[in-house]
Amino acid sequence: MHDGLGAFLAGIGFTVDAAGNALKADPERARGLLTQIRTQVAEAGAGVRRLVRGLRPPELAQLGLAGAVEHTAATLGAGGVEIEVTAGDVSGLPAAVEVTAYLVAREALTNAVRHGGPRRCAVRLGRTTDGFELSVRDDGSGLAPEAVPGVGLTSMRERVEELDGKLTIDAAPGGGTVVAAWIPL
Structure with a gap:
């Protein structure tokens, strides 16, 4: 927030100062700067909405964890991939676990469909005796051995590790990929 939104808002402040300075000497420039400020404020608002959505996705709040994952599966499966x-038991999970589980499932499914070309994916989620487990398995092409983790894989790992959990991404027996997360409760 500090580096992104904070810097962006500081920039708006500088533009406001410039518009104020130009108001008497160059009213046309001031009008142009005010138009620029309006655009910047709209962009800042969109940034705030993205941040808030990332904190608690609306589909998770409306549908619960299982429903939100099923909704994501239905949306991604509309292109012909069968997603089960x-x-x-996903009731009464701490909010941080619920959000992390949903975002990891969504990212893993999105990656599988977008990059792996699978015919089938299977998502499993629920409590264990000592935590919460989530797995997303596909029968696609799998990760190339030389693949460099991008933002999506890195963010999944960071989210899980922030909750003292563990994330693994492995080749599935018979082809494809398995993304598995365990989070202590």
Whole structure:
């Protein structure tokens, strides 16, 4: 927030100062700067909405964890990929676990469909005796051995590790990829 939104708002402040300075000497320039400020404020608002959505996605709040994962599966599966979601007990999870599980499932499914070309994906989520487990398995082409983790894979790992959990991404037996997360409760 500090580096992104904070810097952006500081820039708006500088533009406001410039418009104020130009108001008497160059009213046309001031009008142009005010138009620029309006655009910057709209962009800042969109940035805030993205941040808030990332904190608690609306589909998670409306549908619950299992429903939100099923909704994502239905949306991504509309292109012909068969996606099965199996949800165990997901009631009463801490909000941070719920959000992390949803975002990891969504990213893993998106990556599988976008990059792996699978025919089928299986999502499993639920409590264990000592935590919460989530897995996304696909029968696609899998990760290339030389693949460099991008923002999506890195953010999944960071989200899980922030909750003292563990994320693994492995080749699935018979082809494809398995993304598995365990988060302590």
